[in-house]
Amino acid sequence: MDTILSKVEELSGENLYACYQCGKCSAGCPMVEQMDFLPNQIILLIIRGDNSVVESKTPWVCAQCYQCGVRCPKNVDITKIMEALRLLKLRKNVDYIKISGMKKNLPQIAVVSASRKYTG
């Protein structure tokens, strides 16, 4: 049976068991103040098989800046794990935002990237 761990590992291509919870990802993450679980806690929840992790706010405030991944001493690219969590929702045809609800007067680059990251 597919577990949350196997699904995330398949989508991200990352080995979550390599993580030894040093917290360097969370220390460097510029978005932690907006998160309900820290990036290293997200890994722990997935390893424990906690399916509620897909309801976390954390992957949706991740801005794909790659800071966590380049600083990880075990080369775990957490950026890809966040993408996997987003896709577990979006691929069930659940949009995280309504495009019509987006702020006005945004540059194209913001609209296109937000559409890609927040809608299925």
Added chain:
Amino acid sequence: MHPASIQGEKMEVAYYPGCTLKTNAKDFEETAIKVFELIGIEFKELDKWYCCGTVYSLATDNLMYRLAGIRNLIRAKEEGYEKLLTLCSICYNTLKQANLMAKSDKEAMEKINAFMDEEPDYDGSVDVIHPLQLIDKKFYEIKERVKKPLNKKYAAYYGCLLLRPKEVAIDEYENPSIMERLIEAMGGEAINFPLKNECCGSYNVAVNREAVIERTYRIVLNAKKNGADGIITSCPLCHFNLQEMQKEVKKIHSDFSGLPVYYFTEIMAEAFGVKNEGR
């Protein structure tokens, strides 16, 4: 006069604009074309190009979202170019990562080439570059072109996508210094700026504006505390966030006075004395 002077070698390079350079970031494109021509680099815009897809798709099985990048690289190759230059940090990152995949992931490329059977197969042979990578090569031309030394203090803001993942980094990813060298070459002072490679919050601005307001506050305040008169960047989204969100920061922090945000090519145009030419 230094041997590698303005009479030195001229080069042409294929130019991929991307969506925002033709609209919100028009100032960036106009000043870039002008100042790089003055130092002997002519941008040749591709005859045909498409949106790069903005953010690079990270899922192992999502090749569809990478097609746009590959198609643009094929256009460059078709027109006979070995290098493709782009100004926007996000386009740079997406095209560069697509090309790295084309070079290293044989299995993915077999699928992509088979899917795009109307296109010639692509082999990863177009090198994606950012104009900041040409600064060191053109250092003396830049110095010689300066008519109005900047005489101001600037914070060089790199953000994330010129530096990470490390495979695409245009400089040392934890402590880049290309823009600092550029500032100093033009008679400005590059300040110490610890937050220069911290993300501005990026596309969160579309849905989670509070986070980006908070990021803007931290980043601009850090530049200001270190004495900056202005911030320079190469990313249209960083530029939008850092500039526009300062208005929102002021509503929360009444003592916040803010800083102007420029594209690095705008201060080059200012130093070269061509800022408002031809407008």
